[in-house]
Amino acid sequence: MALSDLFTPEFIKIGIEAEDKDEAFEELADAFCQASKLDIREEILDAVREREAKMSTGIQKGIAVPHGRTGAVDRVRGILGISRRGIDYDALDGEPVYLLFMVLAPQTETEKHLRVLKRLAEMLQDPRFFTDLAAQNDSAAAAAVIKKHESILAALD
Numbered sequence: 431m432a433l434s435d436l437f438t439p440e441f442i443k444i445g446i447e448a449e450d451k452d453e454a455f456e457e458l459a460d461a462f463c464q465a466s467k468l469d470i471r472e473e474i475l476d477a478v479r480e481r482e483a484k485m486s487t488g489i490q491k492g493i494a495v496p497h498g499r500t501g502a503v504d505r506v507r508g509i510l511g512i513s514r515r516g517i518d519y520d521a522l523d524g525e526p527v528y529l530l531f532m533v534l535a536p537q538t539e540t541e542k543h544l545r546v547l548k549r550l551a552e553m554l555q556d557p558r559f560f561t562d563l564a565a566q567n568d569s570a571a572a573a574a575v576i577k578k579h580e581s582i583l584a585a586l587d
Contacts, residue, residue, distance in 0.1 A: 431546055433553065434577040436508035437531070440465040442569035446511040446530070451488075451519045454511065455479065455496060458532045462509040473502035474534060488521025492564070493554055497533040499543060506535045506542045512564060512572065528564050553579055 443461045448454035459474040477498025481487065488494040494517075509532045516526025531550055535543035553559050559579045566572040 431506060431542055431549075432580060433508075433546070433549055434573065434580050436506065436533070436546065437510045437573060437576050439569040439573045441508060442510045442512070442572045444512050444567060444569055444572065446513040446517070448511075448513070448517055449515075450517060451482070451494075451527075452479075454494075454513075454517050454519070454527075454530055455482075455532075458496075458509050458511050458530060461511070462507070462532070462534075465509070466507070468502070470500070470502035473500045474498075474532075476500070477502075477534060478532065486520050486522055488519040488523070488525075488527050489551075490554065491523055491525055492516075492528040492560060493531075494519050494521065494527040494529070495531045495533065495547065495550060497535070497543070497547065499535045499537050499540070501537055503534050503536055506533065506539055506546055508533045508546070510572065510576075512566065529560065549580075549583075553583055556583075 477500040478496045481498040511530040519527040562575045
């Protein structure tokens with residue numbers, strides 16, 4: 431599954447206002463529900479909070495990948511949030527988070543869920559991906575950055 435299929439412009443929120451991790455989860459869940467026209471806010475929050483309780487998903491400098499599995503979605507879905515100020519996330523490195531890739535998967539789609547997380551981890555190894563994405567001021571441009579970097583990674587495969 432292509433990340434550019436998950437993080438389309440309507441599922442990218444530029445300028446997240448949250449100051450901490452829980453506020454970020456709520457803001458992204460609200461944005462996801464609005465974009466998808468699904469009323470599953472509490473299910474999203476339960477899934478990502480349950481996963482986050484095991485270990486922080488603030489995985490590397492400035493980046494978090496909150497994710498979870500829930501019966502409230504019928505396929506792997508995602509929403510990207512970009513913060514200008516940084517979010518106090520309790521990240522593993524103790525630094526604020528600027529990019530949050532929230533990934534949701536049905537209980538039955540473990541393999542696809544893991545493939546999406548793996549692909550995202552591969553893309554995040556290139557520091558230019560973070561820099562290019564964090565610099566975007568609108569969701570269409572951010573989606574184009576994802577597509578561009580995904581194409582570069584695919585060419586290297």
